[in-house]
Amino acid sequence: MGRPRLHADDTVLDATRDLVLAGGGGATTAALSTRSAVPVGSLYHRFGSRDALLAELWLRTVKRFQAGLFAAATAAPPGLDRAVAAAAWTVDFATDQPADARLLLLTRREELVRDASLPATVRAALEDLNEPVIRMLRQLAAEIFGHADRGTVEVVVIAVVDLPYAHVRRHLLAGGDAGRHRPALLRVVRHTLEEARADEVP
Amino acid sequence: MGRPRLHADDTVLDATRDLVLAGGGGATTAALSTRSAVPVGSLYHRFGSRDALLAELWLRTVKRFQAGLFAAATAAPPGLDRAVAAAAWTVDFATDQPADARLLLLTRREELVRDASLPATVRAALEDLNEPVIRMLRQLAAEIFGHADRGTVEVVVIAVVDLPYAHVRRHLLAGGDAGRHRPALLRVVRHTLEEARADEVP
DNA sequence: ACAATTCTAGAATATCTGCTCTAATACTCG
DNA sequence: CGAGTATTAGAGCAGATATTCTAGAATTGT
Structure with missing residues (x-):
């Protein structure tokens, strides 16, 4: 049912982890999107919010x-x-x-x-x-x-x-x-x- | 020479420390100004930047x-x-x-x-x-x-x-x-x- | 008193960031 | 195939935040 996922959750989480570890507040939604190659909209569809x-x-x-x-x-x-x-x-x-x-x-x-x-x-x-x-x-x-x-x-x-x-x-x-x-x-x-x-x- | 300081550095630093410890990213320049009763402009005159x-x-x-x-x-x-x-x-x-x-x-x-x-x-x-x-x-x-x-x-x-x-x-x-x-x-x-x-x- | 110097003051600005919105896309099931 | 549904996609928005700017005030040395 419905379109299958194009990106695995772990892909996003790995990118997030790397950006957080890089420090300096670099883990912005835009950066997460770029780094994981997942559009911002998809991030929100999946997780609901940056905090989530x-x-x-x-x-x-x-x-x-x-x-x-x-x-x-x-x-x-x-x-x-x-x-x-x-x-x-x-x-x-x-x-x-x-x-x-x-x-x-x-x-x-x-x-x-x-x-x-x-x-x-x-x-x-x-x-x-x-x-x-x-x-x-x-x-x-x-x-x-x-x-x-x-x-x-x-x-x-x-x-x-x-x-x-x-x-x-x-x-x-x-x-x-x-x-x-x-x-x-x-x-x-x-x-x-x-x-x-x-x-x-x- | 010149006008003497109205606020001690330690006043500002104490306020900063408290706001940082309070967590949640509450240590904004505006908050620092309010808490220490030192105008934002003075903070910058004294320290140069928030990071400094x-x-x-x-x-x-x-x-x-x-x-x-x-x-x-x-x-x-x-x-x-x-x-x-x-x-x-x-x-x-x-x-x-x-x-x-x-x-x-x-x-x-x-x-x-x-x-x-x-x-x-x-x-x-x-x-x-x-x-x-x-x-x-x-x-x-x-x-x-x-x-x-x-x-x-x-x-x-x-x-x-x-x-x-x-x-x-x-x-x-x-x-x-x-x-x-x-x-x-x-x-x-x-x-x-x-x-x-x-x-x-x- | 005058000039020089340092600080106060906070409104205005330019940038950044999380998030929303609308449309399009691609798959499954009947 | 066609309807339904979950996902992709990214441009644009509203709010927040660090910083600058200009004007004025207070003090010292001459």
């Missing part, structure tokens, strides 16, 4: 990241090893998919997607995006510390999320290889968790 | 941070203690000057200052901004490990930069108190460096 398009880009990027994250975590044995594997994925993601990693780690969602006037489905998707990760972090806290309360979960978040984030971000900004110091980073991750566990039951 | 103004804000913020950093590092005894003191300053900065910390830790420079068409002096100042910190990190590595090569410096950077950054960022984003887990963080910093030192000379 950016939201879709964000969703795609986060989902790609999470897919690898859960795969890595599931493959590892429960407890400390699993936490370290989860942390390692952030580094590996930056190596495997540099463009997506740059978008995810160097851009905040609020900065990318401005307006709150989005389709309800998209907005809901954005809201619930972190839910599965939070569940995983809680489970990690339970595995490592025996119980998941505010304190233990916070330590896990810092060790598994924030620390790799800070590390990779620094190397991405410097244009260097984030994987180069992967072992050193993971040692600190493990250390952070071990020390917190030692403090828990004195 | 934002660059000045960035410079002021980084210099404030570095001033405290070097003060803390100088006051501490060389070696491990000095590294821990440097790490501690990041946490204290977030506590003492929350607004500046938010700007520095949650905003990238490239995102704040768009154009490269800045006064040469300002651009040069932006370029050389990190130089003294890098020197300090190298010196810390030399003090702790006896020599500063790529590996030892990286460990110092992870412990003194990435780790506190991760810790503070989490709390700034959540609106919590960054100083709450200061002791635990510093313990991990010290431990990380001690362990790396033990590994260095097996």
Whole structure:
């Protein structure tokens, strides 16, 4: 029914990602149109608004990241090893998919997607995006510390999320290889968790 | 000679910082003018352009941070203690000057200052901004490990930069108190460096 | 007091950007 | 084939925004 699509969504999203990463506010609708070879009208027909398009880009990027994250975590044995594997994925993601990693780690969602006037489905998707990760972090806290309360979960978040984030971000900004110091980073991750566990039951 | 200034630079920079932190692209020249009670014309007379103004804000913020950093590092005894003191300053900065910390830790420079068409002096100042910190990190590595090569410096950077950054960022984003887990963080910093030192000379 | 200098002041402008609108196009299904 | 429908297509619009411009005001040095 109807005319088939001439351009794939991913074409548009890739162009958008590249222009956003190029910085300087270059991701205008006109530029998106030129870069992806998709007319402005088609962009609006497909995505509804520029904000909605950016939201879709964000969703795609986060989902790609999470897919690898859960795969890595599931493959590892429960407890400390699993936490370290989860942390390692952030580094590996930056190596495997540099463009997506740059978008995810160097851009905040609020900065990318401005307006709150989005389709309800998209907005809901954005809201619930972190839910599965939070569940995983809680489970990690339970595995490592025996119980998941505010304190233990916070330590896990810092060790598994924030620390790799800070590390990779620094190397991405410097244009260097984030994987180069992967072992050193993971040692600190493990250390952070071990020390917190030692403090828990004195 | 000539008419004295009616408004202090800091008044303008404070208003700019607040509007930038409020997000949503609200830091327009008109908004800056209203918020700081300085006419648009005066802003341009003083700073030359919006970008130049934002660059000045960035410079002021980084210099404030570095001033405290070097003060803390100088006051501490060389070696491990000095590294821990440097790490501690990041946490204290977030506590003492929350607004500046938010700007520095949650905003990238490239995102704040768009154009490269800045006064040469300002651009040069932006370029050389990190130089003294890098020197300090190298010196810390030399003090702790006896020599500063790529590996030892990286460990110092992870412990003194990435780790506190991760810790503070989490709390700034959540609106919590960054100083709450200061002791635990510093313990991990010290431990990380001690362990790396033990590994260095097996 | 006078001239020189620096700053204040905000209306006007030129540019840019997200978005809409109308028409045409190309495919599927009956 | 023909009706229906989803998509393409891009010129044009309305609003916003950084910047300029011109006039005037306040202060200092002579």
